[in-house]
Amino acid sequence: MKDNQPFPTPPRWASRLLKWYCAPHLLEEIQGDLEEEFEYQKKLNGPKKARLDYIFNVLRFMRPFALKRKQNQYPKTVYHMNMSRHYLLLAYRNVLREKAFSIINISGLALGLACCIVIWLWVDSERKTDNFHNYPDKLYNVYYTLHANGLATGGQTIPRGLTISNYKDYKNTFLLADDLKEAIPEIQYASMYTTGYELPWGHPVTFRHGEKLHKLEGSMADEDFFKMFNYPVIAGNKQKALQGKSIAISRKMANMFFNSPGDAIGEILRYENKLDLIIGAVFEDLPKESSLTFEYLISWEAFMAGDVEEAISSWHTFIQLGNVKDRPVVESKIKDFLSKYHEGKEFKIELGLQPFNQMYLYSNFENGKPSGGRIDYLNIFSGVGIFILLIACINFMNLATSRSVKRAKEVGVRKTIGSSRSQLVVQFLGESVMLSFLSLVLALLIVQLYLPVFNATTGKQLLLPVDDLYFWSLLTGLTLLTGLVAGSYPALFLSSLDPVRVLKGAFRFRKSAIFSRKGMVVLQYVVSFLLIISTITVTLQTRFMQNTNLGYDRENLIYIRVEGELIPKYGIFRQRASELSGIAAIDRSSEPPHQMKFAVYAPIKWEGLESESNTTVPFQPTSVGFDFLKLMKLELVEGRGFSRSNPADTSAFMVNEKAVKQMGMKDPIGKWISAWDKKGKIIGVLKDYHTKSLHQPIAPIIVDVKEDLFFGDIVVRTEPGKTKEALEGLEEICREINPDYPFAYKFLDHEFEKIYHTEQMTARLSNIFAGLAIIISCLGLLGLVMFSIEQRRKELSLRKILGATISNILGLLSKDFLILVSISFVVTVPLAGYFMNEWLQKFAYRIELTWWIYAISGLAVVLLTVIIVFIQAFKSALANPVKYLRSE
Amino acid sequence: MGEFEEIVLLVVAMLEGEAYGVNITHEIIEQTFRKVRLNQVHASLHRLEDKGMVISRMGGATKARGGRRKRIFTITAYGRQALHDIQAIRNKLWQQQPSPITHAIQI
Numbered sequence A: 001m002k003d004n005q006p007f008p009t010p011p012r013w014a015s016r017l018l019k020w021y022c023a024p025h026l027l028e029e030i031q032g033d034l035e036e037e038f039e040y041q042k043k044l045n046g047p048k049k050a051r052l053d054y055i056f057n058v059l060r061f062m063r064p065f066a067l068k069r070k071q072n073q074y075p076k077t078v079y080h081m082n083m084s085r086h087y088l089l090l091a092y093r094n095v096l097r098e099k100a101f102s103i104i105n106i107s108g109l110a111l112g113l114a115c116c117i118v119i120w121l122w123v124d125s126e127r128k129t130d131n132f133h134n135y136p137d138k139l140y141n142v143y144y145t146l147h148a149n150g151l152a153t154g155g156q157t158i159p160r161g162l163t164i165s166n167y168k169d170y171k172n173t174f175l176l177a178d179d180l181k182e183a184i185p186e187i188q189y190a191s192m193y194t195t196g197y198e199l200p201w202g203h204p205v206t207f208r209h210g211e212k213l214h215k216l217e218g219s220m221a222d223e224d225f226f227k228m229f230n231y232p233v234i235a236g237n238k239q240k241a242l243q244g245k246s247i248a249i250s251r252k253m254a255n256m257f258f259n260s261p262g263d264a265i266g267e268i269l270r271y272e273n274k275l276d277l278i279i280g281a282v283f284e285d286l287p288k289e290s291s292l293t294f295e296y297l298i299s300w301e302a303f304m305a306g307d308v309e310e311a312i313s314s315w316h317t318f319i320q321l322g323n324v325k326d327r328p329v330v331e332s333k334i335k336d337f338l339s340k341y342h343e344g345k346e347f348k349i350e351l352g353l354q355p356f357n358q359m360y361l362y363s364n365f366e367n368g369k370p371s372g373g374r375i376d377y378l379n380i381f382s383g384v385g386i387f388i389l390l391i392a393c394i395n396f397m398n399l400a401t402s403r404s405v406k407r408a409k410e411v412g413v414r415k416t417i418g419s420s421r422s423q424l425v426v427q428f429l430g431e432s433v434m435l436s437f438l439s440l441v442l443a444l445l446i447v448q449l450y451l452p453v454f455n456a457t458t459g460k461q462l463l464l465p466v467d468d469l470y471f472w473s474l475l476t477g478l479t480l481l482t483g484l485v486a487g488s489y490p491a492l493f494l495s496s497l498d499p500v501r502v503l504k505g506a507f508r509f510r511k512s513a514i515f516s517r518k519g520m521v522v523l524q525y526v527v528s529f530l531l532i533i534s535t536i537t538v539t540l541q542t543r544f545m546q547n548t549n550l551g552y553d554r555e556n557l558i559y560i561r562v563e564g565e566l567i568p569k570y571g572i573f574r575q576r577a578s579e580l581s582g583i584a585a586i587d588r589s590s591e592p593p594h595q596m597k598f599a600v601y602a603p604i605k606w607e608g609l610e611s612e613s614n615t616t617v618p619f620q621p622t623s624v625g626f627d628f629l630k631l632m633k634l635e636l637v638e639g640r641g642f643s644r645s646n647p648a649d650t651s652a653f654m655v656n657e658k659a660v661k662q663m664g665m666k667d668p669i670g671k672w673i674s675a676w677d678k679k680g681k682i683i684g685v686l687k688d689y690h691t692k693s694l695h696q697p698i699a700p701i702i703v704d705v706k707e708d709l710f711f712g713d714i715v716v717r718t719e720p721g722k723t724k725e726a727l728e729g730l731e732e733i734c735r736e737i738n739p740d741y742p743f744a745y746k747f748l749d750h751e752f753e754k755i756y757h758t759e760q761m762t763a764r765l766s767n768i769f770a771g772l773a774i775i776i777s778c779l780g781l782l783g784l785v786m787f788s789i790e791q792r793r794k795e796l797s798l799r800k801i802l803g804a805t806i807s808n809i810l811g812l813l814s815k816d817f818l819i820l821v822s823i824s825f826v827v828t829v830p831l832a833g834y835f836m837n838e839w840l841q842k843f844a845y846r847i848e849l850t851w852w853i854y855a856i857s858g859l860a861v862v863l864l865t866v867i868i869v870f871i872q873a874f875k876s877a878l879a880n881p882v883k884y885l886r887s888e
Numbered sequence B: 001m002g003e004f005e006e007i008v009l010l011v012v013a014m015l016e017g018e019a020y021g022v023n024i025t026h027e028i029i030e031q032t033f034r035k036v037r038l039n040q041v042h043a044s045l046h047r048l049e050d051k052g053m054v055i056s057r058m059g060g061a062t063k064a065r066g067g068r069r070k071r072i073f074t075i076t077a078y079g080r081q082a083l084h085d086i087q088a089i090r091n092k093l094w095q096q097q098p099s100p101i102t103h104a105i106q107i
Helices: A013-019 A024-045 A047-060 A080-098 A099-127 A178-184 A251-257 A301-306 A324-335 A374-417 A421-458 A469-495 A499-504 A510-545 A568-578 A628-632 A647-651 A657-663 A723-737 A748-755 A757-791 A793-801 A806-839 A851-878 A883-885 B003-015 B020-034 B038-051 B077-096 B098-104
Strands: A139-148 A151-155 A187-194 A205-209 A212-216 A220-221 A233-236 A246-249 A266-271 A273-282 A296-299 A316-322 A348-355 A559-560 A583-589 A603-608 A620-624 A636-637 A653-656 A672-675 A680-685 A701-706 A713-716 B054-060 B070-077
Touching: A013 A024, A024 B020, A024 B038, A024 B054, A024 B070, A047 B038, A080 A099, A080 A421, A099 A374, A099 A421, A099 A469, A099 A757, A139 A220, A139 A324, A151 A657, A178 A187, A178 A316, A178 A647, A187 A301, A212 A251, A220 A301, A246 A266, A251 A273, A251 A647, A273 A296, A273 A793, A316 A324, A324 A348, A374 A499, A374 A510, A374 A757, A421 A469, A421 A757, A469 A653, A510 A757, A510 A806, A510 A851, A559 A723, A559 A748, A568 A583, A568 A713, A568 A723, A583 A628, A583 A723, A620 A657, A628 A713, A647 A680, A647 A701, A653 A657, A653 A672, A657 A680, A672 A701, A680 A701, A713 A723, A748 A757, A757 A793, A757 A806, A757 A851, A793 A806, A793 A851, A793 A883, A806 A851, B003 B020, B003 B038, B003 B070, B003 B077, B020 B038, B020 B070, B038 B054, B038 B070, B070 B077
Parallel strands: A220 A296, A246 A273, A620 A701, A653 A680
Antiparallel strands: A139 A151, A139 A316, A139 A348, A187 A220, A187 A316, A205 A212, A205 A266, A233 A273, A246 A296, A266 A273, A559 A713, A583 A620, A583 A713, A603 A672, A636 A680, A653 A701, A672 A680, B054 B070
């Protein structure tokens, strides 16, 4: 087809290629020659061949002589002392001339940067957790994966049942750490570790030396512990600190009991009034980067001897490799290490290694492998930080671009006088970098002022690391980058302008520029919407969890641990305490009722159970006193509660609805049920109530009466407003009955709130960040509105002269922005819905994502937009039109 | 100076102020039956100009060239001298050849 054209021409793409690569000073002759040759060939061989020939010729000309550019006659220095002084002066004057714009610009960027810095500090401090040890890459925690019923579960601590240790006979005990060390020579050190304060059984432990009594929280660990971890020992022998029946204590603890850490060595501390431990070492107070926390460490040997109580029946096993490279070897050896002890069983257990410094951030398990945890929050907030900075950058860019209209004439003049493009680019980039550094100074100021507030909310101890070179270089880099990115568009755009057209006043933004600016506004709004919606959702969920009816009344409840003389004398205590004024009810429970952690499968049997139970949810057996129902104000569905007047009730059971369902009973009352070797009849069914956090569904509960248990908590309900009185009374009785233990109590509702600490923190943080994002977006919007009014001054004045009312003008101006808002709203809703749903999946009991969550956020943003537009537009709508039309 | 450059230079001299890329190429093809491409000629011309054997100026435009000007090359005195030198050396060497070669060529 092309051959039949009346005037066949050379292929366009080839000509373009030539134009692109050829040195400009040679282009004309080469192009001319090629074209002449083409005409010649056309006559000779026809257009088709001529075209082919042309293409070959173009390709053949790609030779050094044609590629090489001619050197410029004039030196191209971008940097010039006088010029930079001039640029600085001009930047300064520009900032001053447009005060409103400059303030919006600088403060917006400063807020964004400040936000980014705070988040970075937080993330950094979280990441530094557990990184202070001498060989962080050699330290591992042994985790387990359990395959059973086609499901894989796992955890960082290995249940004692799986490690089949023999409690009674320490010498012949199977102990994972020791066995591992023996079996796998690549493991240099190994230590078991478990705390004494974790739930379900843990509690602060009472120590006595002479007359001094203190309650402290600590852990148990093996001999190797101090060799592996960098907890400096300041007194005593590090090697022998945890041998025999010994204890190592912190500097703080040493100072509580003795004059100085040195005095403590060799002294004896009495543990829970039943065991004497020799102080083998004093270690430095733990740094805040340590995820393990303990005031003391009791030797594993003493723990295994049996008198030291365990808090939780699954233990950590830490190992240190001799060589970093041995990890794969050790991993393959350790994988099936435990399975040989569990041959022929229905489950399969595997062991794996998790780097010690990742334990804190990756504590969740999915399919039996570590995945996620705190790191998810870190990632989310890092994302938020980056987005907020992005918004700030976009604003900065938008404002600078809009303002560039005013600078276009300057560019025209500069170009006419002889400024090169690169000089202009440097000028504009320099200006924006200067502004961004100004913002940095402001941002640092904001951070410095705000950090105490942040620390109070998150319980962190963040400080500006003023002496950290890395921090400063990162910050400088970030600011420089921000400045360059923010200034890039105006710099490149302005410098490309054609001076003649600009000076004639024919300067206009291209459609694409306007479009991209609108796109950026939409992006900003999307981020703001997302943050607002997530803030509302998180806040609502948190509030929901705190206000949900748990099925019992958690107000005015305090609990005291059953310990020491309280164990045998509980009856006397209950008697005397119930006579005190200010006390409404008193009873006991084997676990704090708001956070029951003890759960079992096998020992629970019931009438109608065929062979083995195949339940998937473990039962939660709990032992209480006779008055538990009255104390907690629990509701009965069927039957009756325990009664003191009926002593046979000690062998009776109560269950909750969930348990009835799980056992598959039709008429539960009167049927037998057994737990371990205790068997009895069900006398009542409790209405389901929450015994743990709302993350988890209600578990099947089995309740019986045991008032003589050697552990548990005494739960007291005080009369409203009389808590202080009641506490004083209780303390007096405690001191009398149980003199070897200090009186300590906890408020149930405080402890209850602590469960949701993470969610509360998230809610608070997202409140803050959403607020910041909105402020920054508003600043950006404000700038754009101001600019668009500035641009349309004359148009508005003409409209007024022709009879437009103030409301006409307001409508006209706000319409544009409202369209953008609605676009971004439409984009955000599905996005936010998806993310929020994901987050809510973590909770067994959660709020619904109702339409009004979206509606509120939409309305709020629309309102803000309208207010900003109106405030700005009013000024110009009221202004005298003559003022703006007179100039021409 | 290479053999090809010598030919280009000779053609430039021959065309007397009319020499530019296309017609030099065509002239060489016609006279020597070699397959010569424009880019080779251009490259040689550049080298010759660098050596100072030709000078160039931008000449008139024609329609066939899409209105673009051509670069006209003229030989310099130095270029001419160089050609003469080469010829002299050749002649001298030819005269000193033993007769078999001369005969061989004549055959």
